[in-house]
Amino acid sequence: MSQRIAVIPGDGIGTEVISATRTVLDAVCRRHAITLDYDEYDWSCERYLRTGAMMPADGLDVLRPYDAILLGAVGAPGVPDHVSLWGLLIPIRRAFRQYVNLRPVRVFDGVDSPVRGALPGEVDFVVVRENVEGEYSEIGGRLGRGHPEEMAVQEAVFTRAGVSRIADYAFELARTRRGHVTSATKSNGIVHTMPFWDEVVAERAAAFPDVRWRSEHIDALAAKFVLQPGSFDVVVASNLFGDILSDLAAAVAGSIGIAPSANLDPTRSYPSMFEPVHGSAPDIAGKGVANPLGAVWSAALMLDHLGHTPAAQDLVAAMEATLREPGTRTRDLGGTADTRTVTVALLDRLGPVS
Amino acid sequence: MSQRIAVIPGDGIGTEVISATRTVLDAVCRRHAITLDYDEYDWSCERYLRTGAMMPADGLDVLRPYDAILLGAVGAPGVPDHVSLWGLLIPIRRAFRQYVNLRPVRVFDGVDSPVRGALPGEVDFVVVRENVEGEYSEIGGRLGRGHPEEMAVQEAVFTRAGVSRIADYAFELARTRRGHVTSATKSNGIVHTMPFWDEVVAERAAAFPDVRWRSEHIDALAAKFVLQPGSFDVVVASNLFGDILSDLAAAVAGSIGIAPSANLDPTRSYPSMFEPVHGSAPDIAGKGVANPLGAVWSAALMLDHLGHTPAAQDLVAAMEATLREPGTRTRDLGGTADTRTVTVALLDRLGPVS
Ligand SMILES: CC(C)[C@H](C(=O)O)[C@@H](O)C(=O)O
Ligand SMILES: CC(C)[C@H](C(=O)O)[C@@H](O)C(=O)O
Numbered sequence: 001m002s003q004r005i006a007v008i009p010g011d012g013i014g015t016e017v018i019s020a021t022r023t024v025l026d027a028v029c030r031r032h033a034i035t036l037d038y039d040e041y042d043w044s045c046e047r048y049l050r051t052g053a054m055m056p057a058d059g060l061d062v063l064r065p066y067d068a069i070l071l072g073a074v075g076a077p078g079v080p081d082h083v084s085l086w087g088l089l090i091p092i093r094r095a096f097r098q099y100v101n102l103r104p105v106r107v108f109d110g111v112d113s114p115v116r117g118a119l120p121g122e123v124d125f126v127v128v129r130e131n132v133e134g135e136y137s138e139i140g141g142r143l144g145r146g147h148p149e150e151m152a153v154q155e156a157v158f159t160r161a162g163v164s165r166i167a168d169y170a171f172e173l174a175r176t177r178r179g180h181v182t183s184a185t186k187s188n189g190i191v192h193t194m195p196f197w198d199e200v201v202a203e204r205a206a207a208f209p210d211v212r213w214r215s216e217h218i219d220a221l222a223a224k225f226v227l228q229p230g231s232f233d234v235v236v237a238s239n240l241f242g243d244i245l246s247d248l249a250a251a252v253a254g255s256i257g258i259a260p261s262a263n264l265d266p267t268r269s270y271p272s273m274f275e276p277v278h279g280s281a282p283d284i285a286g287k288g289v290a291n292p293l294g295a296v297w298s299a300a301l302m303l304d305h306l307g308h309t310p311a312a313q314d315l316v317a318a319m320e321a322t323l324r325e326p327g328t329r330t331r332d333l334g335g336t337a338d339t340r341t342v343t344v345a346l347l348d349r350l351g352p353v354s
Numbered sequence: 355m356s357q358r359i360a361v362i363p364g365d366g367i368g369t370e371v372i373s374a375t376r377t378v379l380d381a382v383c384r385r386h387a388i389t390l391d392y393d394e395y396d397w398s399c400e401r402y403l404r405t406g407a408m409m410p411a412d413g414l415d416v417l418r419p420y421d422a423i424l425l426g427a428v429g430a431p432g433v434p435d436h437v438s439l440w441g442l443l444i445p446i447r448r449a450f451r452q453y454v455n456l457r458p459v460r461v462f463d464g465v466d467s468p469v470r471g472a473l474p475g476e477v478d479f480v481v482v483r484e485n486v487e488g489e490y491s492e493i494g495g496r497l498g499r500g501h502p503e504e505m506a507v508q509e510a511v512f513t514r515a516g517v518s519r520i521a522d523y524a525f526e527l528a529r530t531r532r533g534h535v536t537s538a539t540k541s542n543g544i545v546h547t548m549p550f551w552d553e554v555v556a557e558r559a560a561a562f563p564d565v566r567w568r569s570e571h572i573d574a575l576a577a578k579f580v581l582q583p584g585s586f587d588v589v590v591a592s593n594l595f596g597d598i599l600s601d602l603a604a605a606v607a608g609s610i611g612i613a614p615s616a617n618l619d620p621t622r623s624y625p626s627m628f629e630p631v632h633g634s635a636p637d638i639a640g641k642g643v644a645n646p647l648g649a650v651w652s653a654a655l656m657l658d659h660l661g662h663t664p665a666a667q668d669l670v671a672a673m674e675a676t677l678r679e680p681g682t683r684t685r686d687l688g689g690t691a692d693t694r695t696v697t698v699a700l701l702d703r704l705g706p707v708s
Contacts, residue, residue, distance in 0.1 A: 157506075186597075191508070
């Protein structure tokens with residue numbers, strides 16, 4: 001039985017890393033007798049500049065029947081963020097209730113972290129970011145536009161259902177890992193929502209007596225990512241805190257070029273979306289030098305989500321082997337390899353076709 | 355003419371570092387013919403546990419006539435944060451319109467940063483945090499407490515006056531430094547307040563054509579603190595973003611034990627407050643091993659604010675000399691010196707009495 005994947009390469013290096021990833025996916029799927037059917041969509045800033053919209057009006061309906069969405073990157077000079085993000089990425093996350101943004105963080109052998117204490121094998125954690133509510137609500141606005149007394153308000157909205165399900169996801173994930181959850185909070189400064197977050201997380205924690213957990217204020221936690229990056233297993237955080245922590249963690253791990261992400265609907269009512277953390281990088285686009293590993297790792301998360309865990313593990317093992325060799329590292333990692341060299345190295349390192 | 359200082363040593367190591375700082379302040383003031391009159395207040399968690407209040411009901415009125423407030427740290431096991439912070443620290447910041455939270459960040463000679471690229475002499479910047487509005491508003495609440503449909507909302511409130519004055523402060527400060535401002539934003543994700551922040555900062559920037567500036571999203575900016583810590587001069591940020599960035603920056607600089615802060619009312623209508631970034635550290639309290647430099651550096655900021663810039667510079671020079679010697683570094687810096695040893699070293703390194 002085949003599964004259907006909607007592919008949105010997007011802009012800039014998005015198209016390059018997705019092309020590399022499709023090649024590698026084909027190879028790994030052949031080895032595991034997996035059939036994935038792909039449809040590619042040209043939804044992007046490039047399309048926006050041509051037609052006035054990032055995606056067609058019925059874009060979400062088009063995507064709904066798919067088993068998963070694989071996205072490269074969107075963004076282009078001259079297209080404001082609110083167009084590229086609110087015209088594609090954020091509507092997908094929200095319409096498809098992808099309430100988990102999963103961001104694995106690892107320091108790989110062969111990758112130098114900018115942080116002294118972040119050693120290969122020792123830093124291996126996952127940021128579980130709440131992805132559909134919290135600080136990113138659309139509620140709020142401006143009063144007295146242009147006048148001296150003007151003000152702007154933004155409402156952060158947290159629901160019991162929303163906090164419970166992200167906490168449950170984090171505690172369940174910790175069970176399959178090293179059994180520890182860190183919950184990001186700011187209940188000493190942000191008085192209404194974060195004490196509520198803490199309460200709900202504590203309640204859910206009670207249902208997982210086998211998982212240890214603690215709460216940390218976001219300011220101290222950001223500092224600890226630098227001071228003790230090896231001390232985390234699963235970090236659960238609100239939309240904004242998770243956004244900040246996961247980018248910081250990617251930097252600590254040594255390259256934003258490798259960092260993957262999954263936007264998951266764990267109920268599987270809707271397709272989940274997989275995308276590298278890096279953006280469209282117009283500065284290096286078209287040169288064939290982008291690091292494809294962020295997209296490849298995201299594809300591994302997709303395989304895992306689709307039930308193909310052994311194939312996902314093979315892909316990650318091939319990544320590990322590729323990163324160990326200096327000759328197959330891209331510029332962002334201090335190497336000189338181009339996208340094609342890395343792609344070929346990944347293919348070489350996949351196990352034989354069985 | 356003398357100036358009056360209200361001293362609130364607080365809890366735990368707060369009392370130890372303030373005692374050391376008073377000794378050093380006496381010495382430097384003698385050398386510069388400065389007269390400071392001190393009154394000490396026992397406002398603290400210890401007082402709360404004894405009397406039920408962190409400070410007396412008329413505490414703010416007591417403080418109002420002072421020229422400055424010097425605070426150690428508040429916090430004790432068994433006293434919830436909302437008591438210790440909202441019963442003392444936060445009311446002072448707000449009642450006295452201390453709208454600037456200033457946090458200098460430097461990697462000193464002799465201090466090892468956990469970040470490879472953070473070298474002494476190269477990392478020297480200031481975080482200018484908005485301190486009285488934004489994400490820390492009291493507005494919001496909870497609906498349906500305890501029920502499945504419960505929700506909590508927190509309103510972030512930004513005013514044109516509030517954003518303008520913090521931007522002005524940052525641009526003016528940059529003029530006295532290396533002429534560059536980085537503004538922390540999240541206008542791609544947080545739709546109502548951060549685009550407003552960006553607009554107002556851009557408007558104020560126009561009044562400082564001699565200062566260069568750029569805007570960075572908070573997630574990318576946090577990553578950059580680790581990847582390129584030497585690339586900042588003045589970083590201006592909202593209350594929450596500034597809180598996160600300044601703790602992260604203190605970690606990058608090598609020790610939270612050295613980091614100082616100033617809560618300033620630049621209009622001088624009210625007293626400003628100076629406090630080290632570290633907390634009351636109950637685990638090492640009473641052992642005489644706390645690093646006094648966070649409090650000493652905060653006192654230097656206070657001297658500067660009171661118009662005694664040469665004395666402030668002397669104090670910082672004495673700190674620099676003390677940190678250069680391995681024998682006069684505390685445990686948090688990998689040394690073995692106790693609070694007294696560091697204090698004596700500071701006294702030795704102050705210039706001769708003129
Ligand atoms: C204690 C807490 C409320 C405070 C803040 O977030 O403002 C602290 O983190 C600080 O930075 O002074
Ligand atoms: C692009 C932006 C809206 C987005 C976010 O903040 O969610 C990005 O930073 C991310 O993490 O995917």
